[in-house]
Amino acid sequence: RGRPAAEEPVLLAELKPGRPQRYDWKSSCETWSVAFSPDGAWFAWSQGHCVVKLIPWPLGEAELGCKTSERKSRGGKADTRNRGAAKEKTLECGQIVWGLAFSAWPAAEDGDTDPTCALGLPCLVLATGLNDGQIKVWEVQTGHLLFSLLGHQDVVRDLSFAPNGSPILVSASRDKTLRVWDLSRDGRQVQVLAGHVQWVYCCSISPDCSMLCSAAGEKSALLWSMRSYTLIRRLEGHQSSVVSCDFSPDSALLVTASYDACVIMWDPYTGEQLRTLRHVPLHSTLDSSSEIHTSSLRSVCFSPEGLYLATVADDRLLRIWALELRSPVAFAPMTNGLCCMYFPHGGFIATGTRDGHVQFWTAPRVLSSLKHLCRKALRTFLTTYQVLALPIPRKLKEFLTYRTF
Numbered sequence: 001r002g003r004p005a006a007e008e009p010v011l012l013a014e015l016k017p018g019r020p021q022r023y024d025w026k027s028s029c030e031t032w033s034v035a036f037s038p039d040g041a042w043f044a045w046s047q048g049h050c051v052v053k054l055i056p057w058p059l060g061e062a063e064l065g066c067k068t069s070e071r072k073s074r075g076g077k078a079d080t081r082n083r084g085a086a087k088e089k090t091l092e093c094g095q096i097v098w099g100l101a102f103s104a105w106p107a108a109e110d111g112d113t114d115p116t117c118a119l120g121l122p123c124l125v126l127a128t129g130l131n132d133g134q135i136k137v138w139e140v141q142t143g144h145l146l147f148s149l150l151g152h153q154d155v156v157r158d159l160s161f162a163p164n165g166s167p168i169l170v171s172a173s174r175d176k177t178l179r180v181w182d183l184s185r186d187g188r189q190v191q192v193l194a195g196h197v198q199w200v201y202c203c204s205i206s207p208d209c210s211m212l213c214s215a216a217g218e219k220s221a222l223l224w225s226m227r228s229y230t231l232i233r234r235l236e237g238h239q240s241s242v243v244s245c246d247f248s249p250d251s252a253l254l255v256t257a258s259y260d261a262c263v264i265m266w267d268p269y270t271g272e273q274l275r276t277l278r279h280v281p282l283h284s285t286l287d288s289s290s291e292i293h294t295s296s297l298r299s300v301c302f303s304p305e306g307l308y309l310a311t312v313a314d315d316r317l318l319r320i321w322a323l324e325l326r327s328p329v330a331f332a333p334m335t336n337g338l339c340c341m342y343f344p345h346g347g348f349i350a351t352g353t354r355d356g357h358v359q360f361w362t363a364p365r366v367l368s369s370l371k372h373l374c375r376k377a378l379r380t381f382l383t384t385y386q387v388l389a390l391p392i393p394r395k396l397k398e399f400l401t402y403r404t405f
Helices: 061-065 370-379 384-388 394-400
Strands: 011-015 034-036 042-046 051-056 089-092 097-102 125-130 135-139 145-149 156-161 168-173 177-182 188-194 200-205 211-216 220-225 231-236 242-247 254-258 262-267 272-278 297-302 308-313 317-322 328-333 337-342 348-353 358-362
Touching (some): 034 337, 042 097, 125 156, 168 200, 177 200, 211 242, 211 254, 220 242, 254 297, 262 297, 308 337, 384 394
Parallel strands (some): 097 156, 156 200, 200 242
Antiparallel strands (some): 011 358, 034 042, 042 051, 097 125, 125 135, 156 168, 177 188, 200 211, 242 254, 254 262, 262 272, 308 317, 317 328, 337 348
C-alpha cells in the first residue's frame, strides 16, 4: 500500500560563509537556524560570526546550477546585489545568532516605499534570537533594526511568529522560559511561560494559532494554549531529551524529535501517540552498542502539503519520510547537520551545518490526493473531538483523524 520510494535528494547548492578575522575571537561558526519567509521570497541564514545573511529568493542561476558553489561574503561587509528591487543584506547582530523567524504578515507591495511601513507594521520582519538573551527584530526590505526585545536571561534558542499574521512572537530560551511578545505594542512582553526545568530548545505555534508546543532538554514536550497561555498537557513518550517539534499544515498532527533517535507523531488534541519513526543506522553493524548516540535527532519539519517529514540526525543523514510509512523513503548524506526547513511552496529543503554552511536539497514533489486535500481542508477548522462527533462512518473518522492514511 505504501507509495513507491521517492528519488534520493539531490544537492542543488551549498553556500559557505567567509571567515572575517575580526569575528574569530568572539564567536562560533555554526548555522543554528535557517528560515524562508512564508511567501518564499527571502531566505535567512545564521552563518556564524554574529552575522545573518538575508538572501532574495530564488538564488542566482550560477548558485543553483552548481552544487560546489561557494559564494563567500566579502569580508563580512554589507554585500548587496541587485536582483530586481530586492538586495541581499548582511545583518550584524553583535552576538551569536541561535534562532530565526520571519513574520507571517506580508511584505510591502512592489513599489511601495512608504517609510511609515517601518514601525507601522505590517512589513516583513525577521526576528533573531541572540546569545545574550536579546531578540533583535529587523525590517527585511531595508535591513533596519526595528526592536531590541529584552527579558530573557540566557540564549534565545528558537523563535516562532503566529502564522495567522498577528504580530505575536514567541521565544524559547536557555533560561527555561518561553516569552510572548506583541510587536504591535512596541514589542511589549505580554506573557512568560514557565514549566520547563531544562533549557528550552524549540517552540512551534500551530497554523490555526490555537496551540504552542515547546521542547526542552526533557523527555516530555509541553503543549500550551495560545488563547489563555496556560499548559494544556505534557506529551510523554520519549526516552531522552526532546529537541525539535513541528505542527502539520492543518494543525491536526504534531511531531517531536528526540536524542532517543525517534520521532513521535501525536494527535495534539487528545495527546495520543499515533506513530513512532525510529532512526536506525543505514548500515547496521553487529556491535549495536556503538550506534547508541549516532542517530540522535537534531531537527524535524513537515512538508508544506503535510504528507512528508524531513529529519536531520547525528548519523550524517538527511531523511525524508512519507507520513503513512514507518521507514524513510529517501536519504541524503549530510555531515554535521543542525537544522532543516522546507521551502514554503515545496520541492526542496534547506539544511544548516556546524561548519556554517547551508545546503539546498531537492525534495519529492507531491500531487496530493483529493482525499488528503479534503482532510486537510476539514482539519484546518475541526478538532479531533469535533470530527469524532460527526455522524459519519467510523472508517472516515479514522481517516480524518490520521489514524489511517
